[in-house]
Amino acid sequence: MEDDNKIKISADRLWSDLNEVGKIGYSEGRGVTRTALSDADLEAKEWLSQKMKSAGLDVRIDAATNIIGLLETAKTRPAKILAIGSHLDTVPSGGMFDGALGVVAALECARVIKEHGIKLPWDIEVINFSDEEAAHNAGTVGSRAMIGQLTAKEIYVSKAKGIPPFSEDMKRMGKDPERIGEAARDPKIFEAVLELHIEQGNRLYTEGIQIGAVTGIVGIYRYGVTVKGEANHAGTTPMHLRDDALVKAAPVFTLLPQWVRARSKEMVGTIGQVTVEPGATNVIPGNCSFIVELRSMKRKDMVAIRDVLHEWVGSQQGCTMKTIYEKDSVKLSEQVIDAIATAAEAEGMSYIRMPSGAGHDTQSFAPFVPCGMIFVPCKEGKSHCPQEWIEPHQAADGCQVLLRTVLELAKRAER
Amino acid sequence: MEDDNKIKISADRLWSDLNEVGKIGYSEGRGVTRTALSDADLEAKEWLSQKMKSAGLDVRIDAATNIIGLLETAKTRPAKILAIGSHLDTVPSGGMFDGALGVVAALECARVIKEHGIKLPWDIEVINFSDEEAAHNAGTVGSRAMIGQLTAKEIYVSKAKGIPPFSEDMKRMGKDPERIGEAARDPKIFEAVLELHIEQGNRLYTEGIQIGAVTGIVGIYRYGVTVKGEANHAGTTPMHLRDDALVKAAPVFTLLPQWVRARSKEMVGTIGQVTVEPGATNVIPGNCSFIVELRSMKRKDMVAIRDVLHEWVGSQQGCTMKTIYEKDSVKLSEQVIDAIATAAEAEGMSYIRMPSGAGHDTQSFAPFVPCGMIFVPCKEGKSHCPQEWIEPHQAADGCQVLLRTVLELAKRAER
Numbered sequence: 001m002e003d004d005n006k007i008k009i010s011a012d013r014l015w016s017d018l019n020e021v022g023k024i025g026y027s028e029g030r031g032v033t034r035t036a037l038s039d040a041d042l043e044a045k046e047w048l049s050q051k052m053k054s055a056g057l058d059v060r061i062d063a064a065t066n067i068i069g070l071l072e073t074a075k076t077r078p079a080k081i082l083a084i085g086s087h088l089d090t091v092p093s094g095g096m097f098d099g100a101l102g103v104v105a106a107l108e109c110a111r112v113i114k115e116h117g118i119k120l121p122w123d124i125e126v127i128n129f130s131d132e133e134a135a136h137n138a139g140t141v142g143s144r145a146m147i148g149q150l151t152a153k154e155i156y157v158s159k160a161k162g163i164p165p166f167s168e169d170m171k172r173m174g175k176d177p178e179r180i181g182e183a184a185r186d187p188k189i190f191e192a193v194l195e196l197h198i199e200q201g202n203r204l205y206t207e208g209i210q211i212g213a214v215t216g217i218v219g220i221y222r223y224g225v226t227v228k229g230e231a232n233h234a235g236t237t238p239m240h241l242r243d244d245a246l247v248k249a250a251p252v253f254t255l256l257p258q259w260v261r262a263r264s265k266e267m268v269g270t271i272g273q274v275t276v277e278p279g280a281t282n283v284i285p286g287n288c289s290f291i292v293e294l295r296s297m298k299r300k301d302m303v304a305i306r307d308v309l310h311e312w313v314g315s316q317q318g319c320t321m322k323t324i325y326e327k328d329s330v331k332l333s334e335q336v337i338d339a340i341a342t343a344a345e346a347e348g349m350s351y352i353r354m355p356s357g358a359g360h361d362t363q364s365f366a367p368f369v370p371c372g373m374i375f376v377p378c379k380e381g382k383s384h385c386p387q388e389w390i391e392p393h394q395a396a397d398g399c400q401v402l403l404r405t406v407l408e409l410a411k412r413a414e415r
Numbered sequence: 416m417e418d419d420n421k422i423k424i425s426a427d428r429l430w431s432d433l434n435e436v437g438k439i440g441y442s443e444g445r446g447v448t449r450t451a452l453s454d455a456d457l458e459a460k461e462w463l464s465q466k467m468k469s470a471g472l473d474v475r476i477d478a479a480t481n482i483i484g485l486l487e488t489a490k491t492r493p494a495k496i497l498a499i500g501s502h503l504d505t506v507p508s509g510g511m512f513d514g515a516l517g518v519v520a521a522l523e524c525a526r527v528i529k530e531h532g533i534k535l536p537w538d539i540e541v542i543n544f545s546d547e548e549a550a551h552n553a554g555t556v557g558s559r560a561m562i563g564q565l566t567a568k569e570i571y572v573s574k575a576k577g578i579p580p581f582s583e584d585m586k587r588m589g590k591d592p593e594r595i596g597e598a599a600r601d602p603k604i605f606e607a608v609l610e611l612h613i614e615q616g617n618r619l620y621t622e623g624i625q626i627g628a629v630t631g632i633v634g635i636y637r638y639g640v641t642v643k644g645e646a647n648h649a650g651t652t653p654m655h656l657r658d659d660a661l662v663k664a665a666p667v668f669t670l671l672p673q674w675v676r677a678r679s680k681e682m683v684g685t686i687g688q689v690t691v692e693p694g695a696t697n698v699i700p701g702n703c704s705f706i707v708e709l710r711s712m713k714r715k716d717m718v719a720i721r722d723v724l725h726e727w728v729g730s731q732q733g734c735t736m737k738t739i740y741e742k743d744s745v746k747l748s749e750q751v752i753d754a755i756a757t758a759a760e761a762e763g764m765s766y767i768r769m770p771s772g773a774g775h776d777t778q779s780f781a782p783f784v785p786c787g788m789i790f791v792p793c794k795e796g797k798s799h800c801p802q803e804w805i806e807p808h809q810a811a812d813g814c815q816v817l818l819r820t821v822l823e824l825a826k827r828a829e830r
Contacts, residue, residue: 201651218650222696233798234685235633235710235772236616239676246686250668253661261654270649271661272698274691281637281706283687291696295650357650383648 004346004407007116009108011396017104018395021047021088022096031386032096036089036131036141037065037169044088045173048103048128055111057126064145064183065173069126071110075119080191082120082406084109085127087142087361089135095388097378097395102196103128105399112403120406121413122191129361134159136166143364148184155180187368192336192409195362196374196402198390202381203354210397211351212375213340217363218295218355219329221302223309225252228318231278231286245288246276248316252309256292259308267296268357269305297329297355329355330363336372336405339412343404349397374401419761419822422531424523426811432519433810436462436503437511446801447511451504451546451556452480452584459503460588463518463543470526472541479560479598480588484541486525490534495606497535497821499524500542502557502776504550510803512793512810517611518543520814527818535821536828537606544776549574551581558776562783563599570595602783607751607824610777611789611817613805617796618769625812626766627790628755632778633710633770634744636717638724640667643733646693646701660703661691663731667724671707674723682711683772684720712744712770744770745778751787751820754827758819764812789816 024047025032025040034040045067052059057069072079086102106126113124130142137159144150155166155177167177199205204212229245253271260269270293277287292309294302313321337353344351354375362371376398379389439462440447440455449455460482467474472484487494501517521541528539545557552574559565570581570592582592614620619627644660668686675684685708692702707724709717728736752768759766769790777786791813794804 199651200648201653202647202656203651203653206656220650232617232796233615233773234683234687234708235635235774236614236618236798237683237772237796238616238618238680239672239683240680241617241621242672244672244685246668246689247672250665253665253668257654257657257659257662265653265655268649268652268654270659270697270699272649272691272700273694273696274661274689274700276687276689279688281688281708282685284685285687285689293649293696357652358648359650381647381652383651 002116004404007112007403007407009112009396009399009403011392014104014108014395014399015392017051017107018096018100021100021104025090026096029386031093031388032090033092033094034088034090035092036133036135037172041089042172045128048088051107052126055107056114057110061173062146062183063175063179064142065130065170065175066142066146066183067128069107069110071114071124073113073118073120074123075121080122081125081189082122082191082409083125083127083193084402085129085361086195086197087129087132089131089133091133091384093386094384095386097198097388097390098200098383099132101198101395101398105196105402108399109403109406120410131166132361136163136169140359140361140364141166143361145180145183146185147187147364147368149364150180152181190365190369192333192370192372193362193365194372194402194405195360196376196398197360198378198383199375199381200358200378200383204375204377205379205381209352209377210349211344211401212354213337213344213351214332214356214373214375215337215353216297216329216331216355217359217366218297218357219299219302219327221294221306221326222324223292223306223321224289224324225292225313225319225321226287226289227316229284229286232284234282234284237284242284244284246285248319249288249290252312255312259305263304264296264298264301266298266355267294267301269294291324295357299328330366332362332366332372333370336370336409339408340372340374340401340405343401343408347400347404349401372405374398374405417531419819422527422818422822424527424811424814424818426807429519429523429810429814430807432466432522433511433515436515436519440505441511444801446508446803447505448507448509449503449505450507451548451550452587456504457587460543463503466522467541470522471529472525476588477561477598478590478594479557480545480585480590481557481561481598482543484525486529486539488528488533488535489538490536495537496540496604497537497606497824498540498542498608499817500544500776501610501612502544502547504546504548506548506799508801509799510801512613512803512805513615513798514547516613516810516813520611520817523814524818524821535825546581547776551578551584555774555776555779556581558779560595560598561600562602562779564779565595567596605780605784607748607785607787608777608780609787609817609820610775611791611813612775613793613798614790614796615773615793615798619790619792620794620796624767624792625764626759626816627769628752628759628766629747629771629788629790630752630768631712631744631746631770632774632781633712633772634714634717634742636709636721636741637739638707638721638736639704639739640707640728640734640736641702641704642731644699644701647699649697649699652699657699659699661700663734664703664705667727670727674720678719679711679713679716681713681770682709682716684709706739710772714743745781747777747781747787748785751785751824754823755787755789755816755820758816758823762815762819764816787820789813789820
């Protein structure tokens with residue numbers, strides 16, 4: 001058997017693919033706009049299908065518009081599947097690496113495995129999951145459909161006026177919304193799911209670390225808080241007769257980060273959306289509403305801060321709080337994390353174990369299938385913007401560790 | 416000479432007029448929308464012209480679309496003019512008393528004076544000033560044009576997209592924008608300017624006082640403050656690496672009312688308009704901008720708070736402040752205030768001397784002409800909304816004191 005140290009991905013081929021697909025939907029100054037099932041996304045999907053076919057993969061488009069490229073590498077049959085993938089769709093005015101890196105790297109891994117004639121304990125699938133970025137309604141549509149966790153109803157609803165639901169746009173690929181359930185597969189067929197992605201944060205970048213072995217994906221709790229006061233003339237209402245909603249709400253803008261920092265270093269809490277009404281210079285705010293978002297791997301921490309917030313809300317007159325949603329964190333597979341760490345070490349790369357602060361397709365599979373994610377640093381942590389950037393050697397590092405992880409998992413399966 | 420105590424306005428006629436004009440532009444639940452030079456405002460102006468003519472006034476529309484009804488009451492010629500007026504235009508979804516009360520009461524005073532055949536040291540003009548409520552750009556257009564303080568340029572500019580400039584709408588009354596300067600009159604022709612208005616605040620209402628003798632109109636200082644942070648992913652950016660614009664801005668929302676209350680009981684300070692950008696639940700605020708408004712009779716107090724704010728801004732990284740405008744207070748005439756107080760006393764009504772927290776047409780004249788304003792309470796201090804309300808006897812009280820003030824000024828002029 002070939003020495004794993006000699007099996008190397010092609011950095012040039014990877015970078016060339018990234019640049020080819022990065023041109024689809026790109027415009028100067030506005031970055032990449034390749035929202036799911038738009039013309040640009042359909043073009044990217046067609047580009048990928050061709051690339052997969054050229055690489056000798058058996059390509060199909062499933063009932064949820066996911067693209068699946070199968071490489072039969074299994075030594076024995078029936079064989080399980082090691083799925084490697086991510087998504088080619090982007091946010092509006094996004095970057096060329098979020099999602100695309102994971103898809104193109106998966107393809108590169110399959111190519112190298114095929115070129116070296118490597119036989120594995122399972123078949124490999126390269127997957128492009130559809131609508132990760134919530135173009136129509138909620139995101140991770142394709143991955144949730146594949147693991148049978150998509151509520152059929154939700155594809156008929158769009159998140160905003162003027163945006164078609166997923167059910168409409170999927171017809172552009174000749175897919176019948178009524179049959180989306182057929183995309184669901186038995187979790188038991190998967191040996192594992194792997195995804196390479198840019199960190200979308202600044203930890204690896206700031207600390208100069210090459211690889212993040214993702215331990216899990218943080219939970220997200222969101223609450224809508226409304227503080228009611230009384231709108232009144234800002235010129236004629238004396239200070240002592242005012243009930244100013246902004247003045248009542250303001251302390252929590254300062255308190256939230258204090259509560260979160262006091263609780264845990266791993267946790268974040270953000271108020272990113274604030275509305276002050278009626279919003280006129282000469283009218284005392286009668287209403288101040290905002291959304292509090294908490295993220296952490298630990299349910300206990302989120303519940304604790306939620307309770308502190310709830311107590312604060314209760315102590316303020318005219319203040320109410322409602323739960324928008326509470327999505328708990330998912331842990332990725334300890335065995336896969338360990339394989340990633342071993343792979344990074346074998347390749348001589350620096351790495352840390354770290355949670356993902358953002359959601360990913362892998363998250364859909366994690367409760368049912370052993371999953372692993374590999375992060376590479378992105379410049380200044382910027383993502384979802386035209387400035388999103390990684391260096392060619394960083395893309396190659398990530399792809400090489402992804403490939404080595406596959407080989408490492410194979411080795412472990414055969415032990 | 417007739418005993419002043421026997422000269423009474425007609426409460427019924429006044430209330431009936433208020434209700435007639437209050438129907439123009441009214442719709443159920445939405446109050447009165449009679450924005451300047453709209454169809455409804457033109458209808459109200461026509462209504463007023465007819466009422467003035469029926470009352471025997473000599474009516475003309477000046478070059479700035481003000482309506483002026485002259486009653487020749489002077490004992491000798493040449494005669495100066497005692498102007499009494501306010502405005503019939505309203506804010507969108509406003510009430511039926513803000514402005515209209517002052518116009519209708521002025522008309523009622525003229526009617527009573529004519530009916531009693533009273534001769535005065537001057538002629539009386541009943542005036543409806545055009546566009547007090549800033550429908551097109553800045554407000555008090557008609558009164559500033561009449562006293563020669565309107566910048567001709569400003570009538571060609573509208574305050575927002577989709578809103579025509581005053582120059583366009585004035586053509587609806589057959590007036591040529593190029594000739595608006597002809598509305599300017601020599602301040603010396605005016606003996607005084609009087610205006611009756613609802614308080615638009617809750618001091619008289621709360622304290623149960625019938626009449627406010629207005630001492631002046633507060634100055635208004637406005638500042639735009641921008642706090643810059645760094646927009647970043649709310650999930651992947653650890654708390655200690657954040658530069659959150661909202662968190663940096665929040666303390667001043669709490670501090671401003673504290674600064675203002677510590678400085679003076681007569682002063683108010685408001686932050687009514689706040690923008691947090693990019694304004695997404697999952698993005699750390701990169702920008703928080705807001706407008707600070709200060710109002711007081713005392714320049715010294717406003718400058719002091721402005722300086723404290725300026726110091727705070729200087730102490731915050733990425734925080735800047737620019738002056739939107741600084742308009743100093745105007746004092747009304749001590750002699751006219753005294754005449755109003757005497758009139759209220761003579762009519763057996765409770766009164767206080769108080770500043771006006773809102774701007775009025777009288778403010779345009781105050782630097783050049785002796786001016787006086789009379790306030791009556793409005794329910795719960797509410798104004799600029801459909802809930803704006805005064806009782807018939809309150810309207811009558813104000814009108815009676817207005818008439819008595821005219822008689823009192825006449826008496827003093829003849830002493």
